[in-house]
Amino acid sequence: MGRARVCVLGSANMDLVVFAERAPELGETVAGRRFVTVPGGKGANQAIAAARAGGDVAMVGSVGDDPYGRQLRAVLDDAGVDTRALANVAETTGTAHILVEDGGENSIVVVPGANGTVHGLAYGLDEALTGAQLLLLQLELPLDAVLAGAKAARERGVKVVLTPAPAQPLPAELLKCVDLLVPNESEALVLTGKDDVNSAAHALAELVPEVVVTLGADGARWLRRDGAGEHVPAPSVQVRDTTAAGDTFVGTLAVALGEGRPMGQALRWATAAAALSVGQEGASTSMPTRARIEEFEARTFGAFGR
Known part of the structure; x- marks a missing residue:
C-alpha cells in the first residue's frame, strides 16, 4: 500500500480561543476561564490531520509575514507538511476567534x-498538484480561488474533496x-433547504458523485449517487472541544482513500480520528497520529483491514 499524496488548498489562521462555561447572549458579558492561541484554519487543519495520519501532504495558501504567519508555517513544517506553496503576503495572517463552552460546543468568528x-489559480498550486491523488478544498478562501483549484485538479485527474464550510450557495x-462533498449536518441542511439530514444527503447526492455528512456524536453518513451508502456510528468519548473534529475527519479520510481503502473502512478510520480529536483542546493540537488512530480504530471497530 503506497503513501497517500494529498494537496490542500485552503486557509491558515491563528485560532484565538476562549474557554467559558457558556457563550454569552447578545449584549451579555460572561467570564472566561482560559485563553490560548492555537494554529488553525480549515486548510491548515486538514493538512496537519492528513500528515499526522501518514499522508504525503502539500499546503497551498497565504499567511502574513508576521509572528502568527511564522508560527503557522513552523507548525505545518513540524507536522511534515510541504509549505513551499504557502505564500507570504503583505496582509496580516488570518485569525479565528473561538469560544468553547464547557460542554465542548463552539462558536467561531x-x-x-x-x-x-488568494484569487484565481493560487501560487504554487500547479506544482503541488503534480502527483497528487486528492485535492482538499474548503470555503474559507475566495470562491474564485476554490473554483480555479477544483478545475485545475479535474484537468489533472486529481480527486476533488470539498468541505462546504462556511456554508454558502455552491455554483x-x-x-x-x-468528486466527494463532506458537509456537516447543519451545512447539508443549509445547502439544500431540507429539514432532515436524510433528505439533505439524497439531494446532495444528486449534485455530486458521493456525499459524506458528518453527524457529530452520531458518526457519519455516506451516500453515493447510485444509491449505495453506509452509516458509521461514532465511538462514545468524553468531549472537551469539537473545534477541529470535522477537519480531522476529512484529512484522515483523504489519506485512507488515497491509500486505496474502501469507503466503509475509510469512514471508520476517519470517525475514530475525529473521536480522538474531540477529547483534546485546540485545533491542530488535538489531531491524532496514525499510530493512535490505528490502535483506537481497531479497539473500537475491529481490525482496520477487516
Missing part, C-alpha cells in the same frame, strides 16, 4: 486576513468538479 488575498460550475 473568522477574519480572513491573508487568506482573502454549478464548482459542483461539476467535485
